[in-house]
Amino acid sequence: MRFGIPIDEDRLVDLLRPDERLTSLVTADVYGEGAADRLVGRTLDGLDRDAYQLVGAIGHDFYEGTRDGAKGYPRFTDPRLRGADQYAGYLRMAAEASLERCGVDRFDVLLLHNPDRIGYTSEVVWRGMTDLRDEGIAGTVGIAPGPANGFTLDVIGCLERFGSEIEWAMLILNPFEPWPVSMALPACEQFDVKVLARVVDFGGVFHGRVPDEDQFAEGDHRSFRPAGWVADARRRLDEIAPIADAHGLTPLQLACTWTLQQPAVESVAPTLIQEPGEGAKPVEEERAELASLPSDVTLTEAELEEIARVGDNRGCMDLKGGTPGHAGEERADSWPVTSDLEIVAARWGVDPDRDLVKTG
Numbered sequence: 258m259r260f261g262i263p264i265d266e267d268r269l270v271d272l273l274r275p276d277e278r279l280t281s282l283v284t285a286d287v288y289g290e291g292a293a294d295r296l297v298g299r300t301l302d303g304l305d306r307d308a309y310q311l312v313g314a315i316g317h318d319f320y321e322g323t324r325d326g327a328k329g330y331p332r333f334t335d336p337r338l339r340g341a342d343q344y345a346g347y348l349r350m351a352a353e354a355s356l357e358r359c360g361v362d363r364f365d366v367l368l369l370h371n372p373d374r375i376g377y378t379s380e381v382v383w384r385g386m387t388d389l390r391d392e393g394i395a396g397t398v399g400i401a402p403g404p405a406n407g408f409t410l411d412v413i414g415c416l417e418r419f420g421s422e423i424e425w426a427m428l429i430l431n432p433f434e435p436w437p438v439s440m441a442l443p444a445c446e447q448f449d450v451k452v453l454a455r456v457v458d459f460g461g462v463f464h465g466r467v468p469d470e471d472q473f474a475e476g477d478h479r480s481f482r483p484a485g486w487v488a489d490a491r492r493r494l495d496e497i498a499p500i501a502d503a504h505g506l507t508p509l510q511l512a513c514t515w516t517l518q519q520p521a522v523e524s525v526a527p528t529l530i531q532e533p534g535e536g537a538k539p540v541e542e543e544r545a546e547l548a549s550l551p552s553d554v555t556l557t558e559a560e561l562e563e564i565a566r567v568g569d570n571r572g573c574m575d576l577k578g579g580t581p582g583h584a585g586e587e588r589a590d591s592w593p594v595t596s597d598l599e600i601v602a603a604r605w606g607v608d609p610d611r612d613l614v615k616t617g
Contacts, residue, residue: 259477260478260528261461261474261477261530261531261540262531262533270300272540273300274301275300275309276548278548279544279547279548280310281311281312281526282300282309283314283453283526284313284359285317286313286315286358286370287319287330287370291355295358295359297358297359298358298359298361302360306361306362310366311359311363311364312366312367312427312453313356313359313364313366313367313368313395314367314369315367315368316332316333316369316370316372317329317331317332318338318347320351322335322338328589329404331589332371332375333347334372334373334379344382345381345384345388348385348389349385352364352389353394356394363393364395364396365396365397366397366424367386367394367398368400368401368425369382369399370401371404371590373589374579377414378414378597380419383422383423386398387422397425398422398423398424399424399425399426399427399450399453400412400415400423400427401426403577405576405577406429406434406574406576406577407437407576407580408577408579409437409438409440409441409576409578409607409612410578410579410594410598410609411579412428412444413441413444413601413605413607420444420448420450423448423450424450425450425453426452426453427452427455427526428441428452428454430454430455430456430519431454431456431457431459431515432463432497432564432567432568433462433568434459434570435519435568435570436570436571440607440612442521445520446520451521452521452523454519454524454525454526455526456528457509457512457526458527458528458530462487462490462508463494463509463511463512464508464530464532465494465509465538467487468534470484470485493568500556500560500564504554504556506551507546509527509543510546510550513547514550514551514554514556515556527543527547530543571612572614572617573615576613578591579592580594580609580613581609581613582613582615594609
């Protein structure tokens with residue numbers, strides 16, 4: 258996945274294998290054009306199906322679409338590939354193909370992966386997703402915006418339309434990236450949508466040994482972040498370290514604990530990263546820290562306020578989805594703030610020109 262350095266596949270299978278402490282596993286069909294699913298199949302081989310929860314994600318059409326460099330594969334709703342009358346057929350095909358590669362008969366959660374504007378707004382798309390749930394292909398369904406940060410108004414608008422059918426949202430959230438997702442959490446809470454928070458490690462910072470930026474391997478996904486982000490994150494981490502120490506938590510465990518105390522957050526999925534260098538923490542140690550996360554630690558209001566002060570990231574980046582900063586033609590991950598989104602923003606107290614723009 259281009260975070261850190263590659264590790265041996267047998268070692269990866271051992272890391273991913275669910276056990277009594279870590280029972281959930283997340284995959285997406287587009288990762289490696291099915292290779293990740295097949296690896297998951299190896300990981301799950303021989304396990305009782307009721308002993309784990311499997312989260313799948315579909316939406317990038319690598320079956321008929323052509324990869325567009327770093328932009329990846331088109332969404333299945335791309336008008337160049339098919340019309341609305343074929344959405345349900347694609348979703349069923351993609352879900353069944355992913356399950357076959359994983360070697361299982363159902364997903365516990367099936368997410369719509371990185372949708373374009375059509376995916377957020379189409380009744381046909383969500384009818385297709387809920388049909389898969391109703392037929393037992395998935396236990397629940399949800400949405401997974403991305404891959405970059407943003408999509409705030411789009412998520413809220415999607416929940417307003419289809420929240421009665423959507424059970425999960427996988428969103429980017431951690432102590433150093435509360436913005437912009439924190440603006441969508443009240444809607445998740447209102448519509449009883451559980452949040453699976455990803456990137457809880459903040460690019461590996463909360464693992465405690467993130468390398469200097471010039472030590473990232475070529476093509477490492479973290480290189481897209483603004484120059485200087487590692488040094489700034491280390492400074493912030495030093496500021497909140499006393500809170501972790503007071504509760505006997507590692508930095509990763511503090512990040513998970515903070516995130517789990519946010520509205521609607523039900524689960525956390527940090528990225529486990531094998532960093533380069535002789536002194537790098539083994540990725541197995543990262544897994545062990547996650548697996549031993551205490552369930553009885555609650556941060557105080559004062560501690561939450563201090564972390565919020567230190568981690569405030571408002572306006573730190575350009576966002577994706579419907580934003581005032583969009584320029585040019587509509588793209589799969591970027592579009593203007595439409596009149597419908599303006600209405601959504603007004604209902605939820607979001608000022609797009611103030612709250613959804615890069616300021617520094």
